[in-house]
Amino acid sequence: MTASVAVARRTERISYAVRDVVLVARQAQAAGVELLYLNIGDPNQFDFDTPPHIIDAICRALRDHKNGYAPSEGLPEALQAIRQDAEARGIAVRDVYVGNGGSECIEIALASLVNDGEAVLTPAPGYPLYSAVLAKLGAQEVPYLLDEDNGWQPDLNDIASKITHKTRAVVLINPNNPTGSICQRETLEGLLELAAKHRLVIFADEIYDKLVLDDDQQHISIASLRDDLPILTFNGLSKAYLGPGLRLGWCITSGPESMVRPLIEATHKFLRARLCASHPVQHAVAPALLGDASYLIEVRDKLRKRRDITVARLNAIDGISCVAPQGAFYAFPRLERYPQSDEQFVSELIRQTGVVCVHGQGFGQRPGTKHFRVVFLPPEETLNRAFDAIEGFLATR
Numbered sequence: 098m099t100a101s102v103a104v105a106r107r108t109e110r111i112s113y114a115v116r117d118v119v120l121v122a123r124q125a126q127a128a129g130v131e132l133l134y135l136n137i138g139d140p141n142q143f144d145f146d147t148p149p150h151i152i153d154a155i156c157r158a159l160r161d162h163k164n165g166y167a168p169s170e171g172l173p174e175a176l177q178a179i180r181q182d183a184e185a186r187g188i189a190v191r192d193v194y195v196g197n198g199g200s201e202c203i204e205i206a207l208a209s210l211v212n213d214g215e216a217v218l219t220p221a222p223g224y225p226l227y228s229a230v231l232a233k234l235g236a237q238e239v240p241y242l243l244d245e246d247n248g249w250q251p252d253l254n255d256i257a258s259k260i261t262h263k264t265r266a267v268v269l270i271n272p273n274n275p276t277g278s279i280c281q282r283e284t285l286e287g288l289l290e291l292a293a294k295h296r297l298v299i300f301a302d303e304i305y306d307k308l309v310l311d312d313d314q315q316h317i318s319i320a321s322l323r324d325d326l327p328i329l330t331f332n333g334l335s336k337a338y339l340g341p342g343l344r345l346g347w348c349i350t351s352g353p354e355s356m357v358r359p360l361i362e363a364t365h366k367f368l369r370a371r372l373c374a375s376h377p378v379q380h381a382v383a384p385a386l387l388g389d390a391s392y393l394i395e396v397r398d399k400l401r402k403r404r405d406i407t408v409a410r411l412n413a414i415d416g417i418s419c420v421a422p423q424g425a426f427y428a429f430p431r432l433e434r435y436p437q438s439d440e441q442f443v444s445e446l447i448r449q450t451g452v453v454c455v456h457g458q459g460f461g462q463r464p465g466t467k468h469f470r471v472v473f474l475p476p477e478e479t480l481n482r483a484f485d486a487i488e489g490f491l492a493t494r
């Protein structure tokens with residue numbers, strides 16, 4: 098008998114439902130089921146292409162011998178473009194760095210701030226990267242509720258009730274994944290008050306900031322509202338710039354110099370230790386941020402139509418209710434009477450119909466409620482086929 102290799106206990110807390118669900122889907126496919134993927138927030142899987150000026154900039158860099166290591170914090174022209182764009186939106190920028198995706202920037206920032214045993218408040222439902230990184234750091238993840246009855250706004254009372262002397266930071270995902278909600282100004286102001294009172298660092302994940310779907314809605318960067326608090330704002334090329342596989346993201350640090358300097362220096366140690374982000378791709382940052390953004394008009398138009406179909410179709414199904422998303426490309430419908438768990442719903446739906454969604458628990462949604470996430474990136478015809486299938490499936494339950 099050979100003993101198996103013992104793995105680190107920290108891996109027990111790590112799961113990533115968006116991709117885990119693919120295992121169930123592959124089994125169904127092997128059994129002959131045709132799959133309709135509504136599980137992953139990747140625009141390039143559907144009829145959204147990376148804009149040509151972004152692709153050209155990367156190709157040019159590759160051909161122009163830009164394949165060596167870049168500075169650890171990022172290319173000066175990329176950092177300058179990020180700074181310029183952020184300042185134009187009212188953020189008092191202290192530091193900028195780029196990473197291999199927003200994911201790496203978030204991980205480096207958390208690792209630079211949080212000791213093991215300390216706590217970070219994260220939205221429930223929210224994006225599972227935060228749980229995975231906090232598990233890796235041995236830090237405590239403390240979920241706070243988004244209020245479904247209030248358009249999925251963060252519940253400030255719940256946040257206040259969960260702050261302890263161990264709490265170091267609060268994560269805000271705005272627009273949110275998986276609900277597509279956009280934070281109202283009052284919510285942001287309330288959160289800033291709490292952060293100021295309890296000396297918390299705000300992690301503002303704004304990767305969907307340009308994907309606001311309605312003309313009467315506006316995305317407000319929380320860092321633009323106050324310059325006297327430490328705030329880290331994350332963004333990247335994956336979503337609004339339609340290049341998730343480019344793996345390029347960034348972090349903007351704002352707040353008083355005296356408050357944020359040690360954090361900036363700690364962060365730069367990690368940045369140096371991992372050498373740099375993809376060099377040729379960094380040449381696309383300035384063209385992306387400062388160049389032609391007209392492609393976004395068509396992107397938003399398509400998403401608005403697909404969102405409207407999604408909300409109308411889901412709300413017409415007996416046993417489902419869905420708060421209309423205002424941004425990003427996700428809806429988070431509620432299962433009102435389904436007898437089993439949302440995870441069982443999703444698995445059974447895949448096996449019976451081939452429609453692949455992700456269960457609400459995979460985003461840390463609170464136990465006792467049942468939800469699933471729908472990605473409304475696919476064309477209307479695909480969405481309608483998926484909703485026909487979900488309707489038929491629930492009618493038989």
Ligand code: PLP
Pocket residue numbers: 138197198199200201224226270273274302304332333334335341344345346
């Ligand atoms: N933050 C949120 C809220 C996301 O939804 C995602 C990806 O889906 C990321 C961060 C990761 O972004 P990146 O592709 O830049 O690593």
